Amino acid sequence: MKRITRKYMLLYLVISAAIGISLVGCSHTPPRPVELDQARMAYAEAQANPQVASRAPVALREAEETLLRAERIWDKDKDLKEVRNLAAVARQRAEIARAAAEQKQAEAELEELTASRDRLLLDARTREAQQAQEQAERAQREADQAYQQVRAATTQSMQLERELSYTKEELAAKEAAAKEAAARARTKHRTRAY
Amino acid sequence: MTSMKVVAQLLLLCGVIGLSSCASKPPAATVSQVSQAELAVQQASKSKAPEYASLELYTAREQLAGAQEAMHKKEYSEARRWAERALVNAQLAETKAEAEQTRRAAAELRQSIEALRHEAEQPVSRSR
Numbered sequence: 001m002k003r004i005t006r007k008y009m010l011l012y013l014v015i016s017a018a019i020g021i022s023l024v025g026c027s028h029t030p031p032r033p034v035e036l037d038q039a040r041m042a043y044a045e046a047q048a049n050p051q052v053a054s055r056a057p058v059a060l061r062e063a064e065e066t067l068l069r070a071e072r073i074w075d076k077d078k079d080l081k082e083v084r085n086l087a088a089v090a091r092q093r094a095e096i097a098r099a100a101a102e103q104k105q106a107e108a109e110l111e112e113l114t115a116s117r118d119r120l121l122l123d124a125r126t127r128e129a130q131q132a133q134e135q136a137e138r139a140q141r142e143a144d145q146a147y148q149q150v151r152a153a154t155t156q157s158m159q160l161e162r163e164l165s166y167t168k169e170e171l172a173a174k175e176a177a178a179k180e181a182a183a184r185a186r187t188k189h190r191t192r193a194y
Numbered sequence: 195m196t197s198m199k200v201v202a203q204l205l206l207l208c209g210v211i212g213l214s215s216c217a218s219k220p221p222a223a224t225v226s227q228v229s230q231a232e233l234a235v236q237q238a239s240k241s242k243a244p245e246y247a248s249l250e251l252y253t254a255r256e257q258l259a260g261a262q263e264a265m266h267k268k269e270y271s272e273a274r275r276w277a278e279r280a281l282v283n284a285q286l287a288e289t290k291a292e293a294e295q296t297r298r299a300a301a302e303l304r305q306s307i308e309a310l311r312h313e314a315e316q317p318v319s320r321s322r
Contacts, residue, residue: 085275092282099289106296113303120310127314 030078035087036070042094043067049098056100063093220265224274228261231277234284243287246294250287254280 043063046052052060070086073079235251235258243251261276 081271081275085278089278089282092279092286096282096286096289099286099293103289103293103296106293106300110296110300110303113300113307117303117307117310120307120314124310124314 030080032074033080033084033087035084035091036074039067039070039087039090039094042091046094046097049101051105052097052101054101055104056097059093059097059100063090063097066090066093220268220270220273224265224270224277227274227277227281228258228265231258231261231280231284234281234288238284238288238291241288241291242295243291245291247287247290250283250290254283254287257283 046060046063066086067090070083070090073086074083231254235254238247238251238254257276257280261273261280264270264273264276
């Protein structure tokens, strides 16, 4: 007898709990899925980023459209599966917008860097050409100087040679004069001896 | 009597076939969404995504497999949802990989510019 009442009481409890839960479930709409708020946050973050807004407007708009669709389906049908899916898609689209903006930014940077590298290369080439020209001019000057020196040396040696030959002639003349004088002296002596 | 039975059976068979063909024919939109996702995953696989966005690419592949499995099970709504997510993840993988590739190229160029500047700062010692 006692056991039976306890059994019934347990059953009663279980049934009332089940009814209570189902009632609560009925009276409350299902809670708004977390994914929807996450998607909204991801979109808001992307939209607040000026780089994304200016460099990836199309991807950003696609994210917004998906988000709005998710919100609409949530308001109208409360289709949890569909809303969760669309929210996840919207969130990824916001990520795509951010990645696309980063890609555009990196591309712009790459372009700028390419231009400055080209400028640097041009500068370096100009400088090298200038250096080469200066070097050539210096070499030319040195060659000119060497030529002048050679010429001066040649002139000097020619002069010396001339002087030398002049001295030789003088010497020969003097020798000849001395010989003549000696011959004359000898003849005089002979005539005197006879 | 037997002929009547046969006719009835035939009619039933036709009806069943007709119904099943109706039910098993996947919606054209879903088919196109799944093949779009396939294409996007293929394209991402050919890009630098396996190197620079492997997680996103992996996710996209898993989701695409989910879509294909759902198609086999004739769960078309499920297949469409998987395909939608696979598509965005493949696109995300590709875009992320492209961004990373460009960033790396820029970093490399910046380094070579630094080297050039360094060289240009000491032209005298170089020419001697």
